[in-house]
Amino acid sequence: MNFSGRNDAASANMKPIQVKLVLLGESAVGKSSIVLRFVNNEYQDNKEPTIGAAFLTQRCKLDDRIIKFEIWDTAGQERFHSLAPMYYRNAQAAVIVYDITKPASLEKAKTWVKELQRQANPNIVIALVGNKIDLANNRSVPYEEAEAYANENGLLFFEASAKTGTNIIEVFTELAKKIPYEQILANNKTLNSRTNGQGDNGRVNLNESENNNQDGGQCNC
Amino acid sequence: MNIVDEDLVDVDLDDDSDYEDANQIDNYENINDNDCFFEIPLVEHSNIPFEVKDEDNIDYDKYGFKKSYKYIPKVRQEEYENYYQRILERREQKWNVLLEECNGEFPPMSSKLKRYIRKGIPGYIRSLCWFYYSGAKTEMENNPGLYEKLLNYERNERNKGLTKKDSTGLDCVYAVEKDLFRTFPDNKYFAVSESILTMNDNEENSTLPNKKFYINPYIGSLRNILVAFVYYSLPKSENGYEGTCYTIGYCQSLNYIAGLLLLIFAQSNEKMFKNNPTSIEEMCFWMFATLIDKILPKEMYGVNDMEGAVIEQELLWNLIIDENGRKFGVRKVAKWKKDMEKKNNIMNGMDDVPETHNLTKLGILTFKWMTTCFVGILPIETVLRIWDCVFAEEGYITILRVTLTLLRIYENDISKNDDELEGWDFINIYGDLF
Ligand SMILES: Nc1nc2c(ncn2[C@@H]2O[C@H](COP(=O)(O)OP(=O)(O)O)[C@@H](O)[C@H]2O)c(=O)[nH]1
Ligand SMILES: [Mg+2]
Numbered sequence: 001m002n003f004s005g006r007n008d009a010a011s012a013n014m015k016p017i018q019v020k021l022v023l024l025g026e027s028a029v030g031k032s033s034i035v036l037r038f039v040n041n042e043y044q045d046n047k048e049p050t051i052g053a054a055f056l057t058q059r060c061k062l063d064d065r066i067i068k069f070e071i072w073d074t075a076g077q078e079r080f081h082s083l084a085p086m087y088y089r090n091a092q093a094a095v096i097v098y099d100i101t102k103p104a105s106l107e108k109a110k111t112w113v114k115e116l117q118r119q120a121n122p123n124i125v126i127a128l129v130g131n132k133i134d135l136a137n138n139r140s141v142p143y144e145e146a147e148a149y150a151n152e153n154g155l156l157f158f159e160a161s162a163k164t165g166t167n168i169i170e171v172f173t174e175l176a177k178k179i180p181y182e183q184i185l186a187n188n189k190t191l192n193s194r195t196n197g198q199g200d201n202g203r204v205n206l207n208e209s210e211n212n213n214q215d216g217g218q219c220n221c
Numbered sequence: 222m223n224i225v226d227e228d229l230v231d232v233d234l235d236d237d238s239d240y241e242d243a244n245q246i247d248n249y250e251n252i253n254d255n256d257c258f259f260e261i262p263l264v265e266h267s268n269i270p271f272e273v274k275d276e277d278n279i280d281y282d283k284y285g286f287k288k289s290y291k292y293i294p295k296v297r298q299e300e301y302e303n304y305y306q307r308i309l310e311r312r313e314q315k316w317n318v319l320l321e322e323c324n325g326e327f328p329p330m331s332s333k334l335k336r337y338i339r340k341g342i343p344g345y346i347r348s349l350c351w352f353y354y355s356g357a358k359t360e361m362e363n364n365p366g367l368y369e370k371l372l373n374y375e376r377n378e379r380n381k382g383l384t385k386k387d388s389t390g391l392d393c394v395y396a397v398e399k400d401l402f403r404t405f406p407d408n409k410y411f412a413v414s415e416s417i418l419t420m421n422d423n424e425e426n427s428t429l430p431n432k433k434f435y436i437n438p439y440i441g442s443l444r445n446i447l448v449a450f451v452y453y454s455l456p457k458s459e460n461g462y463e464g465t466c467y468t469i470g471y472c473q474s475l476n477y478i479a480g481l482l483l484l485i486f487a488q489s490n491e492k493m494f495k496n497n498p499t500s501i502e503e504m505c506f507w508m509f510a511t512l513i514d515k516i517l518p519k520e521m522y523g524v525n526d527m528e529g530a531v532i533e534q535e536l537l538w539n540l541i542i543d544e545n546g547r548k549f550g551v552r553k554v555a556k557w558k559k560d561m562e563k564k565n566n567i568m569n570g571m572d573d574v575p576e577t578h579n580l581t582k583l584g585i586l587t588f589k590w591m592t593t594c595f596v597g598i599l600p601i602e603t604v605l606r607i608w609d610c611v612f613a614e615e616g617y618i619t620i621l622r623v624t625l626t627l628l629r630i631y632e633n634d635i636s637k638n639d640d641e642l643e644g645w646d647f648i649n650i651y652g653d654l655f
Contacts (some may be wrong), residue, residue, distance in 0.1 A: 027473065028399040034337045045418065046406035048597070051587045077396065082526035083585070149293075166342045 012041040016059060016068035019179055021172075022088045025075030026095035027107040030094075033162035035073045038172055043163055051077045053087060062176045069093075069172065085099060088116060092184060093125045093175045096148070100130040101138040106146060113153055125178045127156040127171050134161040169203065236468050273409055284343045284484060284601050285409040289616060305602070313343040320346075327353050330614055341606050341650045348486045352504055354613035356515065361507040367453075368503040369464060372445060374452035379428045389459040391452040393470035398431070401475040410439045410484065425440060431596075438494070442502045446479045447471060450505050453512075455631055465514040472522035477596040480510050481604070506610070512594075516616050521592065530592050533584065537591075551629050553636035558583070583635070587624055594620060 023031040032047050032054065039058045054073040059066060072087040074080070088094060096112045098105040109128060116124060126136060128150045143159060148156035156174050160167035242399050275281065280288040290298065312477030319337060328334055340348045356373070360486060361368075378388050385392040400417060405411040413436070420433040430448075435441035454469035455461025461468075469475075469579075482505045487494040494501045514524060538558065540548070546555025594611065595604045610619040628635065 027396065028403075044406075045415075046401050046403050046408065046413075049473045049476065049591055052585045075473060077470055079527050080524075083533070083588075086585075135301055 010122040014065040015179060016067045016144045017184060019072055019176070019184075020070050020091045021092055021093040021095065021175070022072045022074070023095045023097060024074055024084065024088070024109075024112045025076060026099070026102075026105040029076065029097045029102070029105050030162045031076065031097050031138055032073050032128070034095070034131060034149075034160070034168060034171075035071055037168045038160045039071070047075075050189075052070055052080065052083065057172075058172075060172070062173075065181065067174075067179075072121060074212045079099065085119065086125075088120045091120060091124055092179050093127075094120070094128055095171060095175070096140065096155075097131050099132050099148075100141045101132060101135050101142050106130075106141050106149075109219050110149065113155065114124050115154075121179055123183060125156070126154075127158060129157075129171055129173050132161060132163070133159045133166060134163045137148070154180055163194040233475070241437065246459070263623065275409060281409055281599065284488065285411075286405070286601060287409075288406045309343065311343070312337075312341050313345070316343050316346065330354070333381075338609050338615075342609045345489060347605065347609070348489045348504075349484075351528065351612040352508060355508060355511050357504070357507040360504065360511055362454070364507075367462075367464075368449055368506050369499075370611070371449040371452045374460065374462070375430070375448050376428070379430075389470065390452055390455055390461065391453070392592055394430075395449050396432040396471050396473075397444065397447045397451065398434065401434055401444055401474060404440075404443060404476045404480040405484070410487075411443075411480065413437050415651070430575070438498055438631060439487065442487070442494075442498050442505075443476070443483055445499075445502050446506045446509060447476065448501075450479070450509060450513075453506075453510060464510065465650055467520055467523045467525070469513065469522050470524060472527065472592075474592045475509075476512070476520060478512065479505065481596050481601075481608075482508050487606070516611060517594075518617060520577050527592070530588055533591055534588050537587055537621065538584060540625070541580075541628065549625050549629065551625065551632055553632040554628050557636040589626075590624055590627070591620055 009132060023035060025031055027049065027152075030047075032050050032051055035054075035056055036042050036044065036047070039056045040079075052075055056071045056073065057070065058069045060069065061067070071093070074084060074087055094112075094116055096109045098109040113126065113128070116126060128144050129144065130143070133139075147157050149155075155180070156171075158171050158174075160165050160171060162168060273285075277289075282288055288298070316337065319334070319371055322328070336348075338354075373396060374390065377473055378391055383391055385395045402413055417433055417436055420431075422431065422485070430444070434444045451470050452460070453462050453464040455463070457463050459468075459617075486501050486505050486508075488497075490501055518529045518533055521527065521533070523529060541551050542555045542558060543549075546552035565606065590598050597603075599607070607619060607623055
């Protein structure tokens with residue numbers, strides 16, 4: 001897989017497939033830091049708490065497809081929970097994050113998994129991510145425990161670190177590989193014919209504006 | 222609701238008569254000497270002297286925030302600062318005259334004073350003005366000793382061996398602690414070193430708060446204010462004081478508001494903050510409590526899913542689409558909103574998703590503006606000018622007015638984007654631009 005900015009010559013005239021991705025998890029587990037690492041390859045100690053939600057995009061190339069991730073980074077505190085369905089409805093992918101030094105954050109992650117399984121798009125692809133492995137000295141969630149849980153529930157599983165960058169790209173790459181694109185395209189086709197009364201060769205036609213605001217936006221893996 | 226204030230449509234910077242140099246310092250000291258301050262420093266502030274260090278090659282503004290030249294070049298910013306400095310000096314002179322006329326007391330509210338406040342309260346007297354006109358001073362005087370008592374609530378719970386698992390209060394305190402080092406990390410007063418950050422977390426059942434939060438006095442005071450508010454705003458059934466009319470505890474974004482209050486109060490009463498931080502904290506606490514409980518809409522930060530904040534968004538968007546946006550000059554935003562809704566309905570109808578969560582994506586942005594009272598959204602000086610109006614007399618309506626104004630200023634940018642997501646993205650970037 002190949003992540004690339006929009007200046008990539010080969011991809012310049014390809015229409016990207018939009019993939020809506022949502023990040024969920026307890027406050028301060030590192031959701032915003034993971035997004036920042038993925039989108040800008042940056043890291044900030046003491047990342048400010050997210051209020052409500054933040055929105056970012058990243059374009060990637062997977063095989064012969066261009067994917068535009070629309071990333072919704074949510075606020076972790078319980079009372080923002082009522083806003084969450086707005087972000088995860090219609091999402092094709094979810095990254096549920098916990099902190100490997102905080103067992104309670106895995107419990108919270110499990111409740112998110114349940115909520116998504118119950119209420120989100122049934123084809124949603126979910127990755128469970130144990131963040132902050134740079135703090136392995138303070139680990140209190142064993143790798144095997146979380147992995148077993150992920151396997152039981154059909155989730156992708158990673159341990160990662162936004163701080164060092166370990167495994168961050170991998171999370172998004174593996175997610176991107178598992179997304180049922182044919183289905184998205186088919187859905188969009190129906191949607192388009194509903195909207196315009198005509199099909200459109202299966203192309204995503206919801207948002208084609210090319211005035212993408214990403215500057216940087218480049219990463220190769 | 223009177224969003225347009227007929228009183229003050231015409232605000233003119235050159236409207237007053239001559240001035241004399243009043244001795245503002247006197248006035249300021251008088252108020253500080255008020256006898257309702259505590260003698261006992263109850264706070265766990267550390268004895269290790271804490272040095273505020275400037276990083277090399279970094280410019281700070283007068284509030285200690287790192288300057289960024291990412292969007293507006295340094296020269297332009299400096300030009301503007303010089304220009305604005307002259308205005309500030311002028312306002313200060315005007316205020317001096319006004320206070321002189323009132324023998325150093327704060328004058329009663331009048332349309333002249335309101336106009337003065339709108340044009341900006343001078344920095345040296347800002348905190349005391351807010352404190353006086355918001356009613357926080359009265360609240361504090363009516364509740365002597367309460368702040369101290371509230372801080373002891375935490376101690377008592379810990380002494381009883383409670384943990385965050387069996388106490389709502391301590392659970393909120395834990396949530397507060399998660400955000401302490403994350404509040405204004407770019408401000409030199411709030412910044413903490415790597416060595417503090419990596420200090421160990423407390424044992425679950427420790428009877429004292431973790432020392433690491435009290436090495437930097439600003440962080441320590443911020444913790445105290447927020448912790449006092451946790452217990453102030455919890456119901457009696459949860460070992461709280463039930464001081465607010467609905468249950469809050471702690472909500473993210475309150476850290477920014479309390480943090481900015483603290484910064485302003487500590488900066489303009491520097492000596493006092495050094496010698497007796499508790500007295501500054503106490504004033505900030507009452508400012509904070511007055512804002513949340515008396516000035517802002519009910520349930521804005523409540524455990525009840527922040528219902529109030531969500532309702533405010535609905536109200537705002539109703540104002541916007543009212544008369545197709547003509548009422549507040551946001552026609553393009555109104556049209557854009559309707560188009561987006563149409564599109565969403567088609568999508569949602571197809572997906573069979575219940576329309577229970579009706580905020581538009583731009584609504585989430587205005588949600589953030591309102592719950593933070595613009596801290597971190599607009600430049601600091603702008604936020605302070607807005608807060609001048611919020612605290613001294615005009616209240617919450619100011620927040621609504623500013624929100625509408627921002628949407629109006631950026632309405633071309635918003636409506637240019639035919640997809641709601643792109644619109645959101647755009648605004649987000651503009652948010653940084655200020
Ligand atoms: N050591 C370490 N700290 C991290 C990592 N990711 C995030 N953090 C820190 O954890 C805190 C919370 O991060 P943030 O991304 O805001 O979490 P969110 O609330 O889930 O969005 C911040 O102080 C980050 O600097 C990581 O991989 N390792
Ligand atoms: Mg976040």
